[in-house]
Amino acid sequence: MKLIKPSVTNKKKSAILNYLLEIIYHRVKINELYARILKKSNYMLLNCTLKGYLKEPWMETIISCQREISTLASNPEYVQFYRDNEIYFWLFIPKWINDDRKKTKIEKCLDIGCSYGTLALYCKKICGCDIYCIDFINAYMSKPLFEKFNLNFAINNIELDKFPWDVKFDVIILTEVLEHFNFNPVFTLKKIRELLSENGKFYLSTPNALYHGKLTKYYSNYSDMPHPQKGLPIFDDHTYIYNSDELLDIFNRAGLRITRFKETYSHFNFTLIKN
Numbered sequence: 001m002k003l004i005k006p007s008v009t010n011k012k013k014s015a016i017l018n019y020l021l022e023i024i025y026h027r028v029k030i031n032e033l034y035a036r037i038l039k040k041s042n043y044m045l046l047n048c049t050l051k052g053y054l055k056e057p058w059m060e061t062i063i064s065c066q067r068e069i070s071t072l073a074s075n076p077e078y079v080q081f082y083r084d085n086e087i088y089f090w091l092f093i094p095k096w097i098n099d100d101r102k103k104t105k106i107e108k109c110l111d112i113g114c115s116y117g118t119l120a121l122y123c124k125k126i127c128g129c130d131i132y133c134i135d136f137i138n139a140y141m142s143k144p145l146f147e148k149f150n151l152n153f154a155i156n157n158i159e160l161d162k163f164p165w166d167v168k169f170d171v172i173i174l175t176e177v178l179e180h181f182n183f184n185p186v187f188t189l190k191k192i193r194e195l196l197s198e199n200g201k202f203y204l205s206t207p208n209a210l211y212h213g214k215l216t217k218y219y220s221n222y223s224d225m226p227h228p229q230k231g232l233p234i235f236d237d238h239t240y241i242y243n244s245d246e247l248l249d250i251f252n253r254a255g256l257r258i259t260r261f262k263e264t265y266s267h268f269n270f271t272l273i274k275n
Contacts, residue, residue, distance in 0.1 A: 113177035189254035
C-alpha cells in the first residue's frame with residue numbers, strides 16, 4: 001500500500017493548529033500561576049489586616065468568646081479545626097457590628113445557622129441584647145453555653161420551617177450558611193428580610209466561587225435550584241458556591257441592598273439592609 005504524503009497545505013494547517021494549541025496551553029498555565037499568586041497575596045494581605053485588628057477591643061472580645069466556647073463546647077471539632085479558621089471566613093463582620101452598635105441601639109439579634117455560637121456570644125457581650133439562635137441540627141451549639149449566657153436556641157430549618165418566634169431583629173447574622181441552602185436562596189432571603197426591624201442590619205458571609213471554584217455537584221446554576229418545599233431530598237453539604245454577579249442578582253431579587261462589602265482571601269462579607 002502506497003502512503004500519501006500530506007500536502008504542504010495540510011502541514012501548514014497542522015503547524016498553525018499546534019501553534020495555537022501551544023499558545024492556549026501557556027495562557028492557561030499563566031492564568032493558573034496568576035490565580036495562585038493572587039490567592040497567596042490575598043492571604044498575606046488578610047493576615048496583615050488580621051494582625052492590625054488583634055489589639056482592637058472588639059477583636060479581644062471575639063478571642064474571649066472563642067475561649068469561652070472552647071471550655072464549654074461538646075463537639076471537639078471546634079477546638080481541633082473550626083476555632084482557628086472561622087475568623088478568616090467572616091473577619092470584617094464583627095467589626096461592622098461593633099461600629100453599628102455605637103450608632104444604633106441593638107436590642108435583638110438573630111444568628112441563623114449559629115453553629116458553635118461565636119458571633120451570637122459576641123453580640124451578647126458587646127451589645128447586651130437578647131440573642132436568638134437557630135440551626136437545623138443540634139450538633140454544634142453547646143447547651144451549657146446557651147444556658148450560661150441566656151441564649152434562646154431552637155432547632156429550625158430556615159428554608160422550610162415556620163420561624164419559631166414572633167420577633168423583629170435589629171441584627172441578623174448568616175455566616176457560612178448560604179452555600180448550604182438546598183433551595184433557591186431568593187425565597188429564604190425574602191423570609192429573612194421580613195424578620196428585620198425597620199433599621200435592621202443583615203450580616204452575611206459566604207465562600208467566593210472565584211477562589212473555591214464553581215460547584216456543579218448538585219446544580220449547574222442557582223436558578224436551577226427548586227423552590228422551598230418539604231419532601232425533597234436534603235443535602236448536608238455545600239450545594240452551591242456563588243460568584244459576585246450571582247450574589248448581586250440574588251440580593252436584588254430578595255429586596256436587599258448592599259451597604260458594605262469586603263473580601264477575605266476566600267470569602268465574601270456583606271452588610272445588607274431592606275431595599
